[in-house]
Amino acid sequence: MTTSNIELASDLRKAIRGVVKADEPMSKHTTFKIGGPADVFVDPADADDLAAVVSWANRHDVPWLAFGAGANMLVSDRGIRGILIKMGRPFQRIELEGERLYVGSGANLDKVVSVTTEAGLAGLEYAAAIPGTVGGAIVMNAGTYRGQIGDVIETVSVVTSEGERRDLSPEDSQFRYRWSVFQVDRSRIIVSAIMRLRPGDRDELVRTAEGIRRKRATNLPSGPSAGCVFKNPEGQSAGQLIDQAGLKGTRVGDAVVADKHGNFIVNEGKATASDVKALADLVRQAIREKFGVELEFEVRIVGDW
Ligand SMILES: Cc1cc2nc3c(=O)[nH]c(=O)nc-3n(C[C@H](O)[C@H](O)[C@H](O)COP(=O)(O)OP(=O)(O)OC[C@H]3O[C@@H](n4cnc5c(N)ncnc54)[C@H](O)[C@@H]3O)c2cc1C
Structure with missing residues (x-):
């Protein structure tokens, strides 16, 4: 524990209502089960409290970063400096009004898929079993070849660095692959966010989502990972390139290129962030040399590297 982080946490605790912790291990908050400590970890009580966290951080010149379920993050072994803000339980509202979905950024995406398909609304069924929150999915424009979340977004509501609320359009959000x-x-x-869905056949939508969940459970690696490490290069599949390069099974420490899917790196036990990064860099270099293709990270590499 660092005294200054404990003091920082204690000062912030006096200014807000949410839960504040010092030196929180990020391995507890990422699907990779990897990551060093966040100096200060905050679970804001609600949107006003979130604004208070951001205002406080700005007044004290402390950097901050928000996250959802940590399903797309590789956090450095040295951790994250400043304040890490968890968009969790207070932001999990899921409400339907006709074809419009009003949803909190902390809501679980797969749960949102269940609610909307069961209500006979189409537009999100392809996102079944994609881990993480709605907020993370918007940042990543998460999806599959069947669709992406940006396609159904009407409005994204944010808190700005000045602690103000603002509504953004899909154009403002600049969704791309x-x-x-x-x-x-x-x-x-x-x-x-507000999403605009379409009426559909309830039973068919539920069946589609269930089929996708079953297929993903069989076809995707089950160990701790952050899903696809790299984006697909234009017109190509990163997973196929990695497979063709014979890289499946390659490892650095406990970080392994998955057998089931070449674009997944799995933590087989005690992998560090440095192991995963070294393995990903090795894969990038091999693909560059073999195919002349530059793989771009999809996973967000965050923290103090
Ligand atoms: C097994 C597995 C399978 C996967 N399959 C897919 C797939 O098929 N398709 C796909 O697109 N992805 C897939 N992913 C990746 C991941 O599920 C998505 O990227 C997901 O949308 C991440 O959501 P999250 O809440 O975990 O985001 P996080 O990992 O918590 O955050 C991702 C980024 O968004 C930022 N962020 C998160 N929430 C907020 C917020 N409220 N405000 C501002 N910034 C925020 C974070 O700072 C970070 O930079 C998979 C991951 C796993 C582990």
Whole structure:
């Protein structure tokens, strides 16, 4: 424990209502089960409390970063400096009004798929079993070849670095393949969104989502991972390139290129962030040399490297 982090946490605790912890191991909060400590970890009580956290951080010149379920993050072994803000339980509202979905950024995406398909609304069924929160999915423009979340977004509500609420359009959000403006503009925390869905056949939608869940459970590696490490290069599959290069099973420490899916790196036990990064860099170099293709990270590499 660092005294200054304990003091920082204690000062912040006096200014907000949410839960504040010092030196929180990020391995507890990522699907990789990897990551060193966040100096200060905050679970804000609600959107006003979130604004208070951000205002406090700005007044004290402390950096901050918001996250959801940690399903797409590789956090450094040295951890994250400043304040890490968990968009959790207070941001999990899921409400339908006709064809519109009002959803909190902390809501679990697969749960949202269940609620909408069971209500006979189409537009999110392809996202069944994609791990993580709605906020993370918006930042990543998460999806599959069947669709991506940006396609159904009407409004994204954020808290800005000045602690103000603002509504953004899909154009403001600049959705592209596994990309949105929120990846480069970290000054906005997604609090909620409105999505516009379409009426569909309830039974067929539920069946489709269930089929996808079953297929993913069989076809995707089951160990701790962050899903696809790399984006697919234009017109190609990163997983296939990695497979063709004979890289499946390659390992650094306990980090392994999965047998079931070449674009997954799995933590087989005690892998460190450095192991995963070294393995990913090795894969990138091999693909560059063999195919002349530059693989781009899909996984967000965060923290103090
Ligand atoms: C087994 C497995 C399978 C996967 N399959 C897929 C797939 O098929 N398709 C796909 O697209 N992805 C897939 N992923 C990746 C992951 O599920 C998605 O990227 C998901 O949308 C991440 O959501 P999250 O809440 O965990 O985001 P996090 O990992 O918590 O965060 C991701 C990024 O968004 C930022 N962020 C998160 N929430 C907020 C917020 N509220 N405001 C501002 N910034 C925020 C974080 O700082 C970080 O930069 C898979 C992952 C796993 C582990």
